Amino acid sequence: MGYTVNQVAQLAGVTLRTLRYYDKIGLLTPHTRTEAGYRIYSPADVEKLQQILFFRELDFPLARINEILNNPLFDxxxxxxxxxxxxxxxxxxxxxxxxxxxxxxxxxxxxxxxxxxxxxxxxxxxxxxxxxxxxxxxxxxxxGNTEAYKESMSKTARYTKEDWERINEVQMQNLKDLCGLYNAKVPHDDPRVQEVVDRSRKFISDNFYECPPEALGCLGQMYVTDERFTAYYDKFAPGLASYYNDAIQYYCTKK
Amino acid sequence: MGYTVNQVAQLAGVTLRTLRYYDKIGLLTPHTRTEAGYRIYSPADVEKLQQILFFRELDFPLARINEILNNPLFDxxxxxxxxxxxxxxxxxxxxxxxxxxxxxxxxxxxxxxxxxxxxxxxxxxxxxxxxxxxxxxxxxxxxGNTEAYKESMSKTARYTKEDWERINEVQMQNLKDLCGLYNAKVPHDDPRVQEVVDRSRKFISDNFYECPPEALGCLGQMYVTDERFTAYYDKFAPGLASYYNDAIQYYCTKK
DNA sequence: ATAAACCATTACCTTAGGTCAAGGTCAAGC
DNA sequence: GCTTGACCTTGACCTAAGGTAATGGTTTAT
The missing domain is CATH 1.20.58 (Methane Monooxygenase Hydroxylase; Chain G, domain 1)
Known part of the structure; x- marks a missing residue:
């Protein structure tokens, strides 16, 4: 169950074309498809659509909306x-x-x-x-880092749905790896953990903005100081945010 | 002496590109050009721009705005x-x-x-x-005639600046001819007057909508019943509106 | 079983300009 | 008289957010 395209369209007062377009650009991907390929939207998708429409009403370009909604800082x-x-x-x-x-x-x-x-x-x-x-x-x-943010913006603006899917997948994989190590009580300076951190840094550099170790250090700090980030990571395992930061800071000292 | 494109842009808070674009599509043609080809806008042009912006603010498509502002009924x-x-x-x-x-x-x-x-x-x-x-x-x-209006809309929507200039020129020529005959006291059933009416009918058919004599008859009636139209014609010569209508009605009886 | 309603993708089209590029014009200062 | 910089021209190409078909698969109601 969930909503079909038509139902969502009726509910929100948008056209079918709009929903398909949002799917295509990866702004609102329905959470499932039926075997026949029909789009099925979840209640969460519908809520996201409302957010999108609010931003759209304020003339935010869709690419920017995508940016915003994909940011873990989004609240x-x-x-x-x-x-x-x-x-x-x-x-x-x-x-x-x-x-x-x-x-x-x-x-x-x-x-x-x-x-x-x-x-x-x-x-x-x-x-x-x-x-x-x-x-x-x-x-x-x-x-904080304006330069990095700008670069991130200009890079991510033209990402397609597939790009976002790929990005999400890789990030999730990294997070899972990290989570596994954390649960296995592997210390944060263990090479396996450090390898995950290094992968993350490279991934950010490749897909968002140039990210030297110091920049990663800032990020790690934010993971523990900004409660939203903390909440985001701790959702996977309590204490993961701080564990991740420890690993990052260690990584930075070793450059 | 008039405003340059930059001055108008500053005044109204639009970009240069916008003004050039409006010129190109014939929505707002500056009333003169300098010898070097620089656009010079008159105060009337500026007022027209305000009208355009009000309509634009209400999301009227530019083609429709053009339509509206070019209509003699516009007030x-x-x-x-x-x-x-x-x-x-x-x-x-x-x-x-x-x-x-x-x-x-x-x-x-x-x-x-x-x-x-x-x-x-x-x-x-x-x-x-x-x-x-x-x-x-x-x-x-x-x-009145919805069908005709629609057809007119769909035809005129893609008219370029040159089209509008041509149309205006021909209409003005017809009006001048009619005005001359009227001033020369040529009766409305005279072949020369009837020829002008026939030309007008054909012109409307060609450029706006299929206009059989009956439709023209309606138009003629409006010229005397709608005060705006009356005012528009009487501006050229007092009594011209009613003279034109008489000529049209005679034309219609003769089919 | 077949029509009507619903869904999919692909492909081409539109509006209202933004963004160069390449060059003509004009007033100011030397 | 010459140059420099600000201002103007046209032209060509590009974009965002869908609209509008065309073509064909799927579901449901009769």
């Missing part, structure tokens, strides 16, 4: 809060434009010329881009 | 009134979406599942298309 509550705020701003913008239309009308009927500059007060499209920038800033602040 | 006051109204509706829509985001957040934090249908209440994009439809309806009502 739905944060996003909803920010979205509510910006949607409110957008409402204000339209109210202002409505006012402008009315004012123009008044001036027209009164026969007095309007200052040409005032005639476009409120149209300024820049305001809209600001929304994206603000969100980006918030994320950047957490990631 | 800036009417348009502004309608725009203010719909912009207000848009503001309301965003407020609703903001509410939805907040509600979703509350439910998320409260831990209670939200009805999937409610999760998309307010996104419905259909509402937006309604705006266009409403405007279209108003125009349709005046034009």
């Amino acid at each position: 739905r509550r944060d996003a909803l809060k920010m979205q509510a705020e910006h949607l409110e701003k957008r409402a204000a913008r339209y109210r202002k434009l409505s006012q402008l239309a009315r004012e123009t009308l008044r001036n027209l009927e009164g026969g007095n010329k309007m200052d040409k500059k005032d005639m476009f007060e409120g149209f300024d499209y820049d305001q809209m881009l600001e929304e994206q920038k603000q969100y980006e800033d918030e994320v950047k602040e957490r990631w | 800036r006051r009417d348009a502004l009134k309608m725009q203010a109204e719909h912009l207000e509706k848009r503001a309301a829509r965003y407020r609703k979406l903001s509410q939805l985001a907040r509600e979703t957040l509350r439910n998320l934090e409260g831990g209670n599942k939200m009805d999937k249908k409610d999760m998309f209440e307010g996104f419905d994009y259909d509402q937006m298309l309604e705006e266009q439809k409403q405007y279209e309806d108003e125009v349709k009502e005046r034009w």
